[in-house]
Amino acid sequence: MTVKQLSMPELVDTCGQLGVTNVGLWREPVQSYGLEATAKLMRDAGLTVTTLCRGGFFTAIDPEERAKALDDNRRAIDEAATLGTEVLVLVSGGLPAGSKDLHGARERIADALGELGPYAEERGVKLAIEPLHPMYASDRCVVSTLSQALDLAERFPARQVGVTVDTYHIWWDDTAPAQIARAGAGGRIHTFQLADWTTPLPEGVLTGRGQIGDGAIDMREWLGYVEAAGYRGAIEVELFNDGLWARDGREVLAETAERFVAHVMR
Template identity: 55%
Template sequence: MTRLALNQITTKHWSLPEAVQGCVDAGIPAIGLWRDKVAETGLATAAKLVRDAGLSVSSLCRGGFLTAVGAEGRQTALAENLRALEEAAELGTDTLVMVVGGLAEGSRDLVGARARVAELLSELALHAGDFGVRLAIEPLHPMFCADRAVVSTLGQALDLAEQFPVEQVGVVVDSYHVWWDPELARQIARAGDRIASYQVCDWTLPLPADALLGRGHVGDGHIDFRTLTDQVAAAGYTGWIEVEIFNETVWGTPGAQTLRTMIERHHAHVETP
């Protein structure tokens, strides 16, 4: 379990102190934090809490949402992401997960939205380097293109990331979002040291009414985690393997039980034999 991390959303109903204690009790060495939970606790208090518990912070979720139209929207997005970078540095993580944003309200201009993402990344990348934090672009499954992420494939994410130094901009390989892609093996190999985060959960059916919540524990669905993990490892990634599950049933399960299941599935399906 030396590389296993709990993404905090997996135990959504736990406070940050509860999630930290849960990781300590279960022997999970790292936690991926969410900004809203950090805000509830207070940034300085959260950083001290995690540090005193001896946990590493695998990532901070999330920055991004770079597709707003107009000067005011652009400045708001820039300011919010600068705050997120500062928070990541204070929390001791070098990875800020970036969900780039969907179409602006009432817009059908997908090309323009993607162009705005590239433009704001060019401003944020230099600041990321100053903070010692890498912007980790997360491609989301195409069904989220309209409302959450106009970057849908790992290839698209790499096309953006490769415009900047590797220490400033990388990519996230999230099993739920990329497993379907026929170009995935080639793009993972291409990514190499651009891989800033490897997140895992399974694709389960039937999809719920809110498709965002259609993720299951590793091993509950259709993803070949052994092959995917081998590909990520072959690309040179040796970082945290972060379990990130959006699922009402999982959220309603006692947190300690969820962590036990995480650990069991990590040993069975993800961990290198």
Template identity: 65%
Template sequence: MTAPDGFALNQQTVRQWSLPELVSGCVEAGVRSVGLWREPVRAYGPAAAARLLRAAGLGVSSLCRGGFLTAPGPVARTEALAGNRAAVDEAAVLGADTLVLVSGGLPPGSRDLAGARERVADALAELGPYAAACGVRLAVEPLHPMYASDRCVVSTLRQALDLAERFPAEQVGVVVDTYHLWWDDTVAGELERAGRGGRIAAFQLADWVTPLPEGVLLGRGQLGDGCVDLRWFHERVRAAGFTGPAEVEIFSERLWRRAGAEVLAEVLERYRAHVL
């Protein structure tokens, strides 16, 4: 079974696979693009990973993740900026034109969401030109509001666009992730807004199942198992002008306990049934 055009597999969906296993499994299934995570790539070596991917003819749809830019102190800020420049460098080595950013949560003891978002904007002002010079675009990802306190103060596509639009589109875009945005009744208009500005840098798919089986972080559902209208999102993201791959990113202990090839085959089946 060959993967459809426009499909990408995120590394976390088959986290049980090593990077060489991921490459081999994707080639066998006809998948032409993968979304990667920094930790396994750094363990393997970015340059070695890039050679492996190029030899297999695989593209990189995104690299995750940079971000965590909300700390107020000068030392923490300097460290965060340095870490994000390193992430940009890794993306460039891999040939990934998109670096996904998770903004970071509230600093300990803080209740100032607006101030935290402003610190994200300050960091984007410094990182955006550097990333663009490396051929990489920063992609601000809004996460579900349940993450706002500890992981991501950017909760809606509107908030992400409000940040991104302060900067040139070639420097900063946004991520559209169905798992995080399905609940928001303003998302249709914001997708149109993102399309007009050429701001959609990455599109990710997962379903929302109730009750969350393993907490909000690891509770993502297989495509079609939950309440997200995945086809609706796919149609509107494409209508907004996004031509990049739709990346299936599912964090699930249940999937990780299964054979990777079996999971990928099921993902492709569900993608055809519930997305296309």
């Protein structure tokens, strides 16, 4: 999504030129290009798909809506397996229209995880609950902290359910480092993602993720937390940014790689 303006072949070609060997994919461009075609393209290029994003949106009260969400998540798990990734990232869902019941919404997430966890395990896929910044709690994700995400995940085996650690969403939380240690001790850090926090936020906050190095987050500090917790997996950069999307995608990908070296690598 950082370079969503690139086609799948352009993405693969640019990754090859830059020496990038891992890529996190989103379902929409995969479906647009074709699931099997994308899987073959990645295999032929020697690219490892680190995660697929996104499943989730489990909080509906209406039984029919809930059934549709579960069916869609089963499809997402199957897509992840076809792409050869072990991790499906989950955005859990906001409050249903007219509801103010955060507790009930979180319990419906747990119910969905109970149904989907075994299905995912059978296909070699792990579910990664991503806590989103509290400003998204009403409409996108009632899971706002790593503590809340782990309280849900720990009801299930770590081989089924863990968490996503995303700097953009948790950098403000002074309890997050301890929760990263908690997640690591349980083997539940399933992916680690980077984006910077810049101000002022744009009017559409969803597309306000800053390029690495442009904002307030010390990326090496957060890398230190996940490494101390035992995480040795891929590190993803996920930027929703209208300004970056308006530029040449090859240039943006090259810049992102340069920023990663400058602000993340030790």
